[in-house]
Amino acid sequence: xxxxxxxxxxxxxxxxxxxxxxxxxxxxxxxxxxxxxxxxxxxxxxxxxxxxxxxxxxxxxxxxxxxxxxxxxxxxxxxxxxxxxxxxxxxxxxxxxxxxxxxxxxxxxxxxxxxxxxxxxxxxxxxxxxxxxxxxxxxxxxxxxxxxxxxxxxxxxxxxxxxxxxxxxxxxxxxxxxxxxxxxxxxxxxxxxxxxxxxxxxxxxxxxxxxxxxxxxxxxxxxxxxxxxxxxxxxxxxxxxxxx
Amino acid sequence: xxxxxxxxxxxxxxxxxxxxxxxxxxxxxxxxxxxxxxxxxxxxxxxxxxxxxxxxxxxxxxxxxxxxxxxxxxxxxxxxxxxxxxxxxxxxxxxxxxxxxxxxxxxxxxxxxxxxxxxxxxxxxxxxxxxxxxxxxxxxxxxxxxxxxxxxxxxxxxxxxxxxxxxxxxxxxxxxxxxxxxxxxxxxxxxxxxxxxxxxxxxxxxxxxxxxxxxxxxxxxxxxxxxxxxxxxxxxxx
Numbered sequence: 001x002x003x004x005x006x007x008x009x010x011x012x013x014x015x016x017x018x019x020x021x022x023x024x025x026x027x028x029x030x031x032x033x034x035x036x037x038x039x040x041x042x043x044x045x046x047x048x049x050x051x052x053x054x055x056x057x058x059x060x061x062x063x064x065x066x067x068x069x070x071x072x073x074x075x076x077x078x079x080x081x082x083x084x085x086x087x088x089x090x091x092x093x094x095x096x097x098x099x100x101x102x103x104x105x106x107x108x109x110x111x112x113x114x115x116x117x118x119x120x121x122x123x124x125x126x127x128x129x130x131x132x133x134x135x136x137x138x139x140x141x142x143x144x145x146x147x148x149x150x151x152x153x154x155x156x157x158x159x160x161x162x163x164x165x166x167x168x169x170x171x172x173x174x175x176x177x178x179x180x181x182x183x184x185x186x187x188x189x190x191x192x193x194x195x196x197x198x199x200x201x202x203x204x205x206x207x208x209x210x211x212x213x214x215x216x217x218x219x220x221x222x223x224x225x226x227x228x229x230x231x232x233x234x235x236x237x238x239x240x241x242x243x244x
Numbered sequence: 245x246x247x248x249x250x251x252x253x254x255x256x257x258x259x260x261x262x263x264x265x266x267x268x269x270x271x272x273x274x275x276x277x278x279x280x281x282x283x284x285x286x287x288x289x290x291x292x293x294x295x296x297x298x299x300x301x302x303x304x305x306x307x308x309x310x311x312x313x314x315x316x317x318x319x320x321x322x323x324x325x326x327x328x329x330x331x332x333x334x335x336x337x338x339x340x341x342x343x344x345x346x347x348x349x350x351x352x353x354x355x356x357x358x359x360x361x362x363x364x365x366x367x368x369x370x371x372x373x374x375x376x377x378x379x380x381x382x383x384x385x386x387x388x389x390x391x392x393x394x395x396x397x398x399x400x401x402x403x404x405x406x407x408x409x410x411x412x413x414x415x416x417x418x419x420x421x422x423x424x425x426x427x428x429x430x431x432x433x434x435x436x437x438x439x440x441x442x443x444x445x446x447x448x449x450x451x452x453x454x455x456x457x458x459x460x461x462x463x464x465x466x467x468x469x470x471x472x473x474x475x476x477x478x479x480x481x482x
Contacts, residue, residue, distance in 0.1 A: 042366070043318065043319065043320065043366055047318075054271065055270075055271035057269075061316075087325070089316075091287075091289075091314060091361065091363045092312055092361040093270055093276065094272060095272050099312060099361070100312070101328065163317070163323050165318045165323075167363070167365075170270045170272060172271050
């Protein structure tokens, strides 16, 4: 978000960073104070609100719903996996530029980025061969960390779909960091009802969702989820980005 | 309605849900407020008065009001995404705009625009009233001149009894419901909105009940604003 600052102000900030002191008293690698609250929206399976001192405020919610599995027509992959559907929305309250359709580009960009991180899972044999990372076969999960296979209820038929919705309510820098932290916290907070699958024979299955609020599943692989830190290069130094 | 005369969530017919509200919750907006009516949660942000975004909209002797209303996809029981052009959202925005137009002293800000952005975070009935109340707080927080508060309250008939501040379950059980927005000082009504049929004999009772509710809401909103002002004054004194 470009804002106008005077040459003197600009000089003050740059010289400060050279001396490892920033306008708000922090050193270069210092992060602003982060507040994370979980379980803030009762109608969701899991939710978290992340606030970074100085403005950024993001609410992330996870809703688990049952849907059909999606099989990749080319590779035949995905029959035994659940899905994660991401969506990022910047509310106009965050910045006047987000009014009307103003936030659409940013929304799409952030949504795509999140989906790329969360829903690609390389722990199946089909993906292992195409994996380009050297040490990847040893790691149990892909970049998103979440074990999608555990979200499958009946292979080839039904699975859990985790809808991850991030709502940006206030914008004051480090947006991606806040979204990632919020997503991780919300997934940590998520409880998925247990299901009981019955084999009816002839390849027919039936399942029942147990509505015991005490006895629920967590999202497996949640501790492997990525977090994100934004760095800015100011002259020759890297700085954890403060305000915009 | 149970035999005890209590409603589904244990309230009496004329009882409001718990209202929690805070102002100045956002860093970028000129004024903002967060308001909860029970489980209904709304965030309101006000920008302005500022230069109008579109030259064509400029009115030379007063400010124009612009309201944008958004619903978070996770706010309902079932996840549902609405597009920005959803007619229902636009209708709500125009209701809110209408209820504020007579109150904001727009003549003080010629050739400018005041934006009110509303975001529903969680829905449990009474969205319109929550939005109007939150917008009132945000407008006051932004320091926009108004002649009075605008307080909104719903009332409806649930199982042959007039009740106020309906929650989602009461709303969905085929009730006739009316939302009114009132100026508590002058007792004028700036908005009366109803979508279902209601016998004309029963309207009077609903309106008086809703206006009672508005007065109670006014006290809560006023306390929020006064507490905030006191807090600011104390901080400035140091």
